[in-house]
Amino acid sequence: MPSQSHLSSDHQLKIPWLPILATEHRSWVIQALQVSEATAGELVCRVGAEPTHWIGVLEGLVKMSGFAANGRTVTFAGFPSGGWFGEGTILKGESYRYEIQVLQPGLLARLPVTVFHRLLEESIEFNRFLMRQFNERLGQFIAYKAAEQTLGVEEQLARALCTLFDPVLYPAAAPVLRITQQELAYLVGTSRQQINQALGLLREAGAAEAAYGGVRLLDYQCLRNVGTRG
Numbered sequence: 001m002p003s004q005s006h007l008s009s010d011h012q013l014k015i016p017w018l019p020i021l022a023t024e025h026r027s028w029v030i031q032a033l034q035v036s037e038a039t040a041g042e043l044v045c046r047v048g049a050e051p052t053h054w055i056g057v058l059e060g061l062v063k064m065s066g067f068a069a070n071g072r073t074v075t076f077a078g079f080p081s082g083g084w085f086g087e088g089t090i091l092k093g094e095s096y097r098y099e100i101q102v103l104q105p106g107l108l109a110r111l112p113v114t115v116f117h118r119l120l121e122e123s124i125e126f127n128r129f130l131m132r133q134f135n136e137r138l139g140q141f142i143a144y145k146a147a148e149q150t151l152g153v154e155e156q157l158a159r160a161l162c163t164l165f166d167p168v169l170y171p172a173a174a175p176v177l178r179i180t181q182q183e184l185a186y187l188v189g190t191s192r193q194q195i196n197q198a199l200g201l202l203r204e205a206g207a208a209e210a211a212y213g214g215v216r217l218l219d220y221q222c223l224r225n226v227g228t229r230g
Contacts, residue, residue: 045100053110056084060106075186082170154198158227178214
């Protein structure tokens with residue numbers, strides 16, 4: 001694991017759930033959180049490993065992926081700045097069933113699982129945050145499943161981008177998401193060429209467009225409308 005440092009005041013501003021905690025809880029969480037640099041290509045979580053921390057993205061972008069029966073890598077989700085992941089694995093007491101890999105370099109924050117469980121026991125505010133996060137993600141995965149069966153590439157891409165720009169899960173997300181068209185193709189389950197064509201259609205709709213090194217959000221509500229019109 002890369003060298004770690006304590007949470008600075010600037011880092012604290014990038015954690016959406018920290019301000020909602022009671023003062024007592026917030027103070028010992030700040031002491032427990034550790035920050036480390038993340039480099040592109042780094043594996044943060046490996047299949048079969050036991051979780052020791054709940055992990056958040058302060059800066060950068062990571063992806064969750066696994067392997068299909070034929071050995072092909074399948075990308076399940078992306079987590080931009082402000083995203084936290086792994087709580088389901090921690091709550092179930094399981095080892096990781098997926099890999100988390102860094103796509104864009106940045107900073108990761110790690111909260112020990114012992115502190116995570118203490119928050120569950122003592123903080124109503126933290127439980128409400130997790131419930132909201134679970135609910136939002138459940139809606140996303142249901143939408144993904146429906147999109148796989150009924151929607152075209154443009155609509156599927158719109159839904160995938162909606163999850164990455166989600167203002168509930170990632171309130172501090174930048175208007176330009178640093179992600180390649182190939183990674184978007186993995187998320188949607190199609191080819192890079194089709195993603196390129198779909199981005200052109202989203203630009204015409206005023207929803208999103210290709211930008212240097214990623215995708216620029218033009219209008220989130222418009223993007224949602226494209227993703228639900230099927």
